[in-house]
Every structure is written in structure tokens, then in C-alpha cells.
Amino acid sequence: MDNHFDVIVLGTGLTESITAAALSKAGFKVAHIDPNPYYGADEASLSLDELAQWVDQYKDDKTNQTVSPRPRYRFVTCCEEVPPHAKQYSVSLSPSVIPSVGPFISSLISSGVSRYGSFKLLGRVVIYDNGVVKDVPQSKDNIFQNKAMSLLEKRRLMRFLMFAGGDFESSEELQGLENSPFLDFLQKKFLLSEVTARAITYALAYCYFANEQTLPALHRIRTYLRASGRYGSSSFLVGYYGGSGEIAQGFCRASAVGGAVYILGRSVTSLMSRDPAEPEHPVLTPDPARFAIEVDDFPERLHCQCLISSTTLLPEHLRSQADIIQPTIPSCSSPQPFAIARCIAIVDGSITLPSSLDSEDSGNASDSSLLVFPPESLEGGSTKSAVHVMTAGPGTMSAPAGKGILYISMALPSDSGRSAEALLRPYLTAVLALLRAEETLSCSTFYMQELVSYAPTTTDSLMGLLAVPSLNPHLTQGVDEAAIAAEATFWKAVACLHGERKALFDQDSGFWPSLAEMEENEGDDIQW
Structure with a gap:
């Protein structure tokens, strides 16, 4: 050679x-x-057996790294026994969704790599609120069909979405407030209720923390609004395997x-x-x-x-x-977390989340969805960080029939001194409670991914x-x-x-x- x-x-x-x-x-x-x-x-x-080897590699690796240190992971609990059909699982070490408009989707198409993979629309985005899940509206029609929101609130929300979808950089509403907390901006400038402002902040702008700045959050929302409708009702795609x-x-x-x-x-x-x-x-x-x-x-x-x-x-x-x-x-200028607490859980049974009471599309079940827990939304949970739960199942070729994967992640602004399991166990329990009673947890792995910039x-x-x-x-x-x-x-x-x-x-x-x-x-x- x-x-x-x-x-x-x-x-x-x-x-x-x-x-x-x-x-x-x-x-x-x-x-x-x-x-x-x-x-x-x-x-x-x-695969699940490769995941078990990966965990063992980082848990037990004490060899002298002559070239560089490995990324820092701290494992708390791991699957004691690999479930059957381990090779039929495709478990992601970095779960993510793909915005339908943006530099990455452009690279996928322009390079021709999109021909080497398969993708589907993200099924639902839901937010956890007082023990129940509520679908986040993905269109103008969804907003006006929502029975839990007053007509005045709907009009205020539509006014904000029209603002966020346009060229807001030089707008009067934003001047001097670019670096203000986004949650405060929504409530003070657009008079949105706390419930609506929290839904926008954590399930539309996908902020980690309550004090995130307004301008990058608006950039993210604009991207997602413009992405909606490109391939379907959702703004995001999910990759198979x-x-x-x-x-x-x-x-x-x-x-x-x-x-x-x-x-x-x-x-x-x-x-x-x-x-x-x-x-x-x-x-x-x-x-x-x-x-x-x-x-x-x-x-x-x-x-x-x-x-x-x-x-x-x-x-x-x-x-x-x-x-x-x-x-x-601009949309990536969110604060870099100190670490990400992660959980990978394998579930026996369907992982389709229940439909909210005001959803009129309850038959459109999907095993690929995103559940958002805002800060202070769960008793015993975090008061500072939002928690994301991504589900994946047979619909994305990630698990065999009748099985599912839950990815739970929490961004940490600093070292909390608590283990990943202590931080995320309440959320895993809450998600399992939302699923049907016959669902059982097959195995789970909790670990802390320390980020180094x-x-x-x-x-x-x-x-x-x-x-x-x-x-x-x-x-x-x-x-x-x-x-x-x-x-x-x-x-x-x-x-x-x-x-x-x-x-x-x-x-x-x-x-x-x-x-x-x-x-x-x-x-x-x-x-x-």
C-alpha cells in the first residue's frame, strides 16, 4: 500500500x-x-452486545493512552444481562433528529449520501405537564383546534410565530433584548402565558436552561418553522438503524x-x-x-x-x-453544558406515548417521538434543566418487533455531584408510567458524558x-x-x-x- x-x-x-x-x-x-x-x-x-462491550471498555480501561485520553464517561449501572436478539438492535450513542431545512440535510442531499440511508418523519413532539403529555402544535390548524387554549392566547401565539418565522433581527420587539432570557422575552413582549411560554422555550426552541438567550432561540425556531412542511407535518427527520x-x-x-x-x-x-x-x-x-x-x-x-x-x-x-x-x-450558540446525564433503556412492548386529550389524530401512532420535561415539571426531577426523552422502535429499524428503546438525556450546567441514575431515574419511572401497564423494563444503562471543549x-x-x-x-x-x-x-x-x-x-x-x-x-x- x-x-x-x-x-x-x-x-x-x-x-x-x-x-x-x-x-x-x-x-x-x-x-x-x-x-x-x-x-x-x-x-x-x-448492537446491544456491542453496547455492552463499549460500556466495559470505558469502565475498565486503565491502560496508558500514549496518544490521547479517551472521552470521559462515568457509568453507574449497566445491563446485567444482554437481552435476546441483541444484534437486532441499533442503539445510538448520540441520539439526534435532523432538521428538514439546514446545512446537514443539504450535505446529505448534495453529497448523494441520502441514497445510502433511510429516514422517516419524527412522529410527535410532546411536553410533560402535570402528569400528562400534551402534543406540541405543528401547524396553524393544530393551534386553532387546541381546546385547552383561549382564543386570545391563540392570537398571541400566532403573532409570535409570524414574528419568529420572519426577519426579526432588526425588529422593534427584539432591539436591546437579544441577550435577555428567552422565557422572559415571550412573556413580556408577546404577553404569552407561562404555560405557553414554557412550551415554546423547551419544546419548540429546545432550550436546555431557563436563562438561555433570546436571539439563538429565535434562530432555532425560525429554522424549524421553515422546515415544517418540506417533507410532511414534522420539522424533523429520524435516521434508521x-x-x-x-x-x-x-x-x-x-x-x-x-x-x-x-x-x-x-x-x-x-x-x-x-x-x-x-x-x-x-x-x-x-x-x-x-x-x-x-x-x-x-x-x-x-x-x-x-x-x-x-x-x-x-x-x-x-x-x-x-x-x-x-x-x-447562530442557532447553535447555546451555552455549552458541563456534562450530559444519559440513560439508555430497553423496553418490552410498545413505546407509543398516549395521545393528549385534545389530539384529534390519536390513530396516527408512532414509535418515534420526542418527549420534553421542562424544569420543575416532575416531582423529584431537575429544577434547572430540561430533560429530553427520545423513543425509537421497529419503525426506524432500531429494535425488533415488540421492543423499544428510550433515550433520556439531561444537560448539566455544572458538576452537580449526583450520579446519572440519581438524576434520571425519576424520569424513567415517569415515562414507564405513561406507557401501558404491561410494558416492562428489560434493561437500562445510566452514565455521565463529560463534555470537553x-x-x-x-x-x-x-x-x-x-x-x-x-x-x-x-x-x-x-x-x-x-x-x-x-x-x-x-x-x-x-x-x-x-x-x-x-x-x-x-x-x-x-x-x-x-x-x-x-x-x-x-x-x-x-x-x-
């Missing part, structure tokens, strides 16, 4: 996979490496079709920057390599001009010299060394931020390589080649 590449990408997370696919499609020679034996890194989709991990694998497939080399299940044992004039380990190429990588069980070093890596896979001495990509998208530590970064952040854990915005980060990484890599590869890449061609061009190059006999 030729050991010289234009680009080496470390990690097969969603951002890295999109970047690798775009670079490969653009004609660059790419090698993509991941120490895990599966695609998706910390956003992977795993676990979501993000399966989609990351689709981008890796596109990269491989473009000629990229994949190395999975092999650890990077040494990673170093090289002086192009260094006589040791010469590379027979007109473009002297800037980086050299040693991979476990590979006889020769791999060399590249540009190195792109997840921040968690870079050793400290290189991370401090990397150009760390900072995604810029890396800021640039130097203005004198190494040429060609790019670091991408881990996927934003925000349920509705994470994939869009991944697409934004991938495009920024792509253009920086092109700038690094453009001098040597002018003949291969025309900057006017855009982020992705045309679909017609890709289809012509791929043909009809692709094997995967």
Missing part, C-alpha cells in the same frame, strides 16, 4: 466523516483511521467510493510533525510530508500533508498547536494540522453544527493543499461535486 496521502483523518465521527467524503470527492488522496472496529466513533450505532452512526458510515462509504483508504480497529501508536527537509524516513514524492503516523500492526509509517483529527485523538503536544475548528451558526491555545498553529470538535450533544442542532464544522475544515484543508493540487480542485466547484458527476463516477456496480 502506498503510504503517502494528501490527508489523513483520525476518527470516524460525523464531522470527520463528512470532511473525508468531501475531500475524497474533490480528488484528494485520503486515509481514514479509527481505533474502534466500527464507524461513528462516539456517535456510533451499536440508530441515526447519526449509520449516517456517518454513509459518508464513509461515499469517501471510500471516491478512493479513500479505511483502517478500523487499529490504534495510532505514534503521531508526530516532521520537518519536510528531515532526511530520516524520506518519502519519494514531490510534496514532502508534514506529518508521520505509526499505526498498530502496520510495518510502515503513513505520511500526509494535512492531518485532520478529532480533538480527543490528538496528543497534548499537538493539540496545543492545532487549528481548532470553531463552528459558527478545546479552545485555541496559540495563534501560531502548525500548517496543515486541523482539529474538529466532538459532535454537539444538542438533540436538534448537533448534526447541523457537524455539517458547518465539516465544511469549514474542508476549506482549510483545501487551502493547505491547494498549491500542490490546483489541477485537481476548482474552488468555484463548491463543497460537493454535482450529483450527476458523482453518479457518473460511481456507476451501478458499487460494492460495500
Whole structure:
């Protein structure tokens, strides 16, 4: 195997996979490496037995990490016994939904990766209120059919939605209040009741906390309002077979079709920057390599001009010299939580949530839905953080017939000192109570995912060394931020390589080649 590449990408997370696919499609020679034996890194989709191995790996891993530390997970309780038919489950380590309008859906379509996966509309968005669930209206008709809301409240709500769906940046209502708490803005400027304002804040803007700022929340709402109706009544799509991990694998497939080399299940044992004039380990190429990588069980070093890596896979001495990509998208400027408390629960039986009393579409049952618990909505629950419960079942090919998966997550602004189980057990109990009595809990795993953000530590970064952040854990915005980060990484890599590869890449061609061009190059006999 030729050991010289234009680009080496470390990690097969969603951002890295999109970047690798775009670079490969653009004609660059790419090698993509991941120490895990599966695609998706910390956003992977795993079977139940793979999930059990993943838990054991992070619980028991006390080996010396010579290249970089692993992401920090703290497990409390795990499935003591893997349920039957474990391979028929696709469990997401980073559950998310896809806005029907935005940078990520654009990348899916423009790259052709949408052909490698299957998607469906998110069934329902419901909010927990005083022991019952209420559907969040998804259209003007839903609002006016709602019998629990007064006519005056409906008119105020419609006025706000028209405002949020338009060009509000220079509006009189927003001036001077861009950084004010969004919940206060709704009640003071649009005179909405506390119940309606909380529903908008937590189940339409998807805020984590009560003090989140108004402007980014409005940006998110505008995106979702404009997304509604593109593919159906819901603003969101859900990926089959676990979501993000399966989609990351689709981008890796596109990269491989473009000629990229994949190395999975092999650890990077040494990673170093090289002086192009260094006589040791010469590379027979007109473009002297800037980086050299040693991979476990590979006889020769791999060399590249540009190195792109997840921040968690870079050793400290290189991370401090990397150009760390900072995604810029207005709707993603929510505060970064300290950690995410997570629960994955396997349920025997249907996971279809009961219909609210005012719902006129009770027959439209879906096992793919999103339940939101606002702060202070559950006795014994959090008073500061919203909690999201995402359901997945046979309808998304994530579980065998008669089974379901519950994903429960809570963003924490700081270290609470409490375990993930202590924080989330009341919510799991509440959700199980909402389901039919014959449902039983098959197994559950509680863990804390500590989030680490890396800021640039130097203005004198190494040429060609790019670091991408881990996927934003925000349920509705994470994939869009991944697409934004991938495009920024792509253009920086092109700038690094453009001098040597002018003949291969025309900057006017855009982020992705045309679909017609890709289809012509791929043909009809692709094997995967």
C-alpha cells in the first residue's frame, strides 16, 4: 500500500466523516483511521452486545493512552444481562433528529449520501405537564383546534410565530433584548402565558436552561418553522438503524467510493510533525510530508500533508498547536453544558406515548417521538434543566418487533455531584408510567458524558494540522453544527493543499461535486 496521502483523518465521527467524503470527492488522496472496529466513533450505532462491550471498555480501561485520553464517561449501572436478539438492535450513542431545512440535510442531499440511508418523519413532539403529555402544535390548524387554549392566547401565539418565522433581527420587539432570557422575552413582549411560554422555550426552541438567550432561540425556531412542511407535518427527520452512526458510515462509504483508504480497529501508536527537509524516513514524492503516523500492526509509517483529527485523538503536544475548528451558526450558540446525564433503556412492548386529550389524530401512532420535561415539571426531577426523552422502535429499524428503546438525556450546567441514575431515574419511572401497564423494563444503562471543549491555545498553529470538535450533544442542532464544522475544515484543508493540487480542485466547484458527476463516477456496480 502506498503510504503517502494528501490527508489523513483520525476518527470516524460525523464531522470527520463528512470532511473525508468531501475531500475524497474533490480528488484528494485520503486515509481514514479509527481505533474502534466500527464507524461513528462516539456517535456510533451499536448492537446491544456491542453496547455492552463499549460500556466495559470505558469502565475498565486503565491502560496508558500514549496518544490521547479517551472521552470521559462515568457509568453507574449497566445491563446485567444482554437481552435476546441483541444484534437486532441499533442503539445510538448520540441520539439526534435532523432538521428538514439546514446545512446537514443539504450535505446529505448534495453529497448523494441520502441514497445510502433511510429516514422517516419524527412522529410527535410532546411536553410533560402535570402528569400528562400534551402534543406540541405543528401547524396553524393544530393551534386553532387546541381546546385547552383561549382564543386570545391563540392570537398571541400566532403573532409570535409570524414574528419568529420572519426577519426579526432588526425588529422593534427584539432591539436591546437579544441577550435577555428567552422565557422572559415571550412573556413580556408577546404577553404569552407561562404555560405557553414554557412550551415554546423547551419544546419548540429546545432550550436546555431557563436563562438561555433570546436571539439563538429565535434562530432555532425560525429554522424549524421553515422546515415544517418540506417533507410532511414534522420539522424533523429520524435516521434508521440508530441515526447519526449509520449516517456517518454513509459518508464513509461515499469517501471510500471516491478512493479513500479505511483502517478500523487499529490504534495510532505514534503521531508526530516532521520537518519536510528531515532526511530520516524520506518519502519519494514531490510534496514532502508534514506529518508521520505509526499505526498498530502496520510495518510502515503513513505520511500526509494535512492531518485532520478529532480533538480527543490528538496528543497534548499537538493539540496545543492545532487549528481548532470553531463552528459558527447562530442557532447553535447555546451555552455549552458541563456534562450530559444519559440513560439508555430497553423496553418490552410498545413505546407509543398516549395521545393528549385534545389530539384529534390519536390513530396516527408512532414509535418515534420526542418527549420534553421542562424544569420543575416532575416531582423529584431537575429544577434547572430540561430533560429530553427520545423513543425509537421497529419503525426506524432500531429494535425488533415488540421492543423499544428510550433515550433520556439531561444537560448539566455544572458538576452537580449526583450520579446519572440519581438524576434520571425519576424520569424513567415517569415515562414507564405513561406507557401501558404491561410494558416492562428489560434493561437500562445510566452514565455521565463529560463534555470537553478545546479552545485555541496559540495563534501560531502548525500548517496543515486541523482539529474538529466532538459532535454537539444538542438533540436538534448537533448534526447541523457537524455539517458547518465539516465544511469549514474542508476549506482549510483545501487551502493547505491547494498549491500542490490546483489541477485537481476548482474552488468555484463548491463543497460537493454535482450529483450527476458523482453518479457518473460511481456507476451501478458499487460494492460495500
